[in-house]
Amino acid sequence: MNxxxxxxxxxxxxxxxxxxxxxxxxxxxxxxxGVRDPFAIVMDKVLSPTLAIIQGKETILLGTYxxxxxxxxxxxxxxxxxxxxxxxxxxxxxxxxNGTYQGHKECEQALKDYYGTRHAMxxxxxxxxxxxxxxxxxxxxxxxxxxADSHASIYDGCALGNAQIVRFRHNSVEDxxxxxxxxxxxxxxxxxxxxVYSMLGDIAPLKEMVAVARKHGAxxxxxxxxxxxxFGANGRGVFEEAGVEDDVDFxxxxxxxxxxxxGGFIVSNHPKFEVLRLVxxxxxxxxxxxxxxxxxxxxxxxxxxxxxxxRAHLWExxxxxxxxxxxxxxxxxxxxxESAIIAILLPDxxxxxxxxxxxxxxxxxxxxxxxxxxxxGMFLLRCSLCAEHSSEQVEQILEKFAxxxxxxxxxx
Amino acid sequence: xxxxxxxxxxxxxxxxxxxKKGIKLTEATSFAGDLEWDxxxxxxxxxxxxxxFDILITMNMQAEIETVGQLVDAVEDLRNEG
Numbered sequence: 001m002n003x004x005x006x007x008x009x010x011x012x013x014x015x016x017x018x019x020x021x022x023x024x025x026x027x028x029x030x031x032x033x034g035v036r037d038p039f040a041i042v043m044d045k046v047l048s049p050t051l052a053i054i055q056g057k058e059t060i061l062l063g064t065y066x067x068x069x070x071x072x073x074x075x076x077x078x079x080x081x082x083x084x085x086x087x088x089x090x091x092x093x094x095x096x097x098n099g100t101y102q103g104h105k106e107c108e109q110a111l112k113d114y115y116g117t118r119h120a121m122x123x124x125x126x127x128x129x130x131x132x133x134x135x136x137x138x139x140x141x142x143x144x145x146x147x148a149d150s151h152a153s154i155y156d157g158c159a160l161g162n163a164q165i166v167r168f169r170h171n172s173v174e175d176x177x178x179x180x181x182x183x184x185x186x187x188x189x190x191x192x193x194x195x196v197y198s199m200l201g202d203i204a205p206l207k208e209m210v211a212v213a214r215k216h217g218a219x220x221x222x223x224x225x226x227x228x229x230x231f232g233a234n235g236r237g238v239f240e241e242a243g244v245e246d247d248v249d250f251x252x253x254x255x256x257x258x259x260x261x262x263g264g265f266i267v268s269n270h271p272k273f274e275v276l277r278l279v280x281x282x283x284x285x286x287x288x289x290x291x292x293x294x295x296x297x298x299x300x301x302x303x304x305x306x307x308x309x310x311r312a313h314l315w316e317x318x319x320x321x322x323x324x325x326x327x328x329x330x331x332x333x334x335x336x337x338e339s340a341i342i343a344i345l346l347p348d349x350x351x352x353x354x355x356x357x358x359x360x361x362x363x364x365x366x367x368x369x370x371x372x373x374x375x376x377g378m379f380l381l382r383c384s385l386c387a388e389h390s391s392e393q394v395e396q397i398l399e400k401f402a403x404x405x406x407x408x409x410x411x412x
Numbered sequence: 413x414x415x416x417x418x419x420x421x422x423x424x425x426x427x428x429x430x431x432k433k434g435i436k437l438t439e440a441t442s443f444a445g446d447l448e449w450d451x452x453x454x455x456x457x458x459x460x461x462x463x464x465f466d467i468l469i470t471m472n473m474q475a476e477i478e479t480v481g482q483l484v485d486a487v488e489d490l491r492n493e494g
Binding site: 143148158165167179372377 | 450459462466
């Protein structure tokens with residue numbers, strides 16, 4: 001209930017912040033135990049894709065989604081600097097007005113070449129790409145069928161639009177089939193899937209799911225935010241590895257992970273795709289990306305086409321960390337390393353924060369994740385590997401996990 | 413029993429396995445307030461209802477349904493449509 005206070009003018013007003021009192025109290029209770037705030041880390045200096053200075057301490061970064069380590073690539077940096085000099089610091093405008101520069105078109109061309117599609121549309125963030133697609137493509141008599149563990153941007157896109165929303169159980173082909181089978185015959189259908197689910201690092205059975213979606217006459221969108229760069233022969237994502245490229249209508253992606261900057265995109269072969277530029281509100285009513293950002297993105301995307309050695313090393317790192325953590329006695333979210341995310345399951349908030357802090361003191365930064373971001377009320381420490389982590393660094397990480405795990409009693 | 417009474421009995425039966433606190437059920441019992449279900453429990457329960465009556469309850473509809481009585485009404489409507 002909101003607290004009602006009497007004002008100087010004699011009336012009353014409701015404090016709209018009262019609804020957050022429980023959260024404020026829970027957070028304060030946690031901080032009162034003496035732990036550092038896991039959601040308020042400051043990187044004082046960033047030395048490389050895998051190293052930063054946090055509170056004066058050199059720290060290995062194991063929670064950045066910087067999978068391909070492109071953030072300090074010399075060609076990428078150079079392209080950004082040149083664009084700053086030639087085009088200035090920002091566009092100050094929407095893509096549909098004054099905010100489309102040559103660099104935005106070059107970036108879209110790089111995406112078309114990377115994905116082998118006829119169309120590519122660059123948004124200011126990956127979040128906005130999902131907001132734009134979900135809210136626009138399905139109208140009120142259409143259905144969006146989504147995985148229960150979908151990213152917040154997919155849910156938020158559905159909330160922004162007015163389509164009918166149906167959830168199916170995470171990664172359950174059978175449940176998807178059943179729900180599609182119960183839809184009324186009229187109305188369009190869009191099935192929304194993700195290649196890699198970022199909380200647990202598990203991948204979707206896209207071959208089976210896309211086949212089921214097609215059987216029921218649905219269009220298919222796959223979010224490859226965490227799959228771009230190192231799945232499939234061309235690094236396009238899990239959908240490429242699953243061999244379903246011809247049956248996927250839209251691929252949504254981001255520049256803030258493997259590409260190493262910020263921005264979002266949708267690629268498609270649909271002949272009417274370009275109309276989305278006129279009707280997607282999260283594309284129209286926001287400023288476009290700065291010239292330096294699209295220049296770094298385009299350069300990075302083109303380099304990712306030739307990144308076979310980096311991909312192989314990233315997978316090697318993921319396998320080694322998974323095996324090593326398992327050998328130490330940690331409980332992991334997936335039986336096998338399915339992606340570049342390895343999630344450690346811990347029993348409760350207290351233990352999770354203690355372990356997170358012990359790792360930080362050892363010099364390793366990982367992500368802490370808790371409900372409601374996590375499925376099934378799980379508490380997780382999420383590690384994301386980088387192709388630039390050396391094999392020696394991965395061994396150091398394992399030593400630090402051993403020390404932190406024993407200090408906190410998480411492992412024997 | 414009328415159709416509605418029959419639906420109510422079936423819905424009540426399906427709530428039972430999720431009624432961890434043994435709350436006494438009436439048509440006014442609310443899912444979030446009284447039964448204190450989280451979104452995962454809601455999903456499991458909705459799936460059970462959908463399977464029982466062979467219907468589909470969209471998230472848009474779920475947002476409007478707060479009490480047992482409202483759910484019974486919604487199930488009745490959906491069955492009559494289908």
